[in-house]
Amino acid sequence: MALVATHRQVVYRLLPQTRSSWRRLERVLEDQRQLYNAALEERIDCYRKTGKGRTYFDQCKALTECRRDLPEMAECPVAIQRGTLKRLDGAFQYFFRRVKNGETPGFPRFKGKAFFNSISVVSGVKVRDDTLHVPSFGALRIRRKGGNPYPDGRPVSAVLKRELGMWTAIVCFAVEIEEPASNGHVLGLDRNGGQVADSDGALHEMPDMKRLDAQAQRLQRRLSRRQKGSRRREKAKRHLAKVRRKIANRRKNWHHHVSRKLATEAGTVAVEDLNVKGMTRSAKGTAEEPGTMVAQKSGTNRVILNTGWTALKGMLEYKAANVIVVPAMNTSRKCHECGAVEAANRRTRDDFGCLACGHAAHADLNAAKNIRDRPLERLAATDETSGTGASARRAAFALATSDP
């Protein structure tokens, strides 16, 4: 079994420490916010004066000088200060990448207190039993249900994050894991509102979040009634954020379960190329050209976004040996048995009945089978001149199930 070197993140909860160490965390966070803003200002100034940008390494060098000259700067661990400069560098790289792609990104911003919630540690972290050691900061008590899943991993870096008054530590480990093997089994996935259907005939339903969604809606209404800047509004805001976090966690948990299950069953997973952005585009239209079926479309949008396709696909990409993206055209209209393509084949949302051959099935399962067979079809079509259908199919199958 081949081992591959990669990185994995593990999220720990920071346990209550002494009051002075909490205060120290808060102070370091505020110092880092100021450092971030100062470094951003320096980059802007430098560009105005010289027309040249500053790199992460330039700023690290300047940091070393600052630490020598200002004793209060030297009190904070350098691994944390470098982490802050690296984050700023990341914000600029993201900005320039988007400019290059012809998008219109926002320029990196100065951060207010409400927008700066994490401390990055770039090197020297150690994890031992239930403690996290940050260089020249000291030990922090941590806990995770189930412990560390990578006991042999080497901790590389960490992020301490404050969220809704709760601190977590996200530790990045350098690990060696077994490369996911392709077992020759191909699974097609149809991702439809609220559930995932696989071509082996299983439906994976998303946990029911109606109650939580309704609660979030109610809290949203309450929030909008309260006066801006008031204490009660802040309270409502926190409450809403907690419910939203619960929804997000439950969804993420489901993604992990489903993607692990599918990746274990099949080495190769075929998914539709769904343009989530296009699918969820607002139906409102413009003032000159108002859209139709606005309410219905926005309802569908909510379901599509709720399921979080992109996140699920991302997890499959690192858990399964192969992920193949196939064009989505006609996968839900085509009969898997006879190949007839007809919009009327899909009788209702769930019910598929072929007008040509009479094949009846769950609409999503029929679509999942079409998605599974699509990579084979496409390769068979390009290979038509050479060899018979069967050999093209075999070649396509070998390609679909081989290692990347």
Ligand SMILES: [Zn+2]
């Ligand atoms: Zn048919």
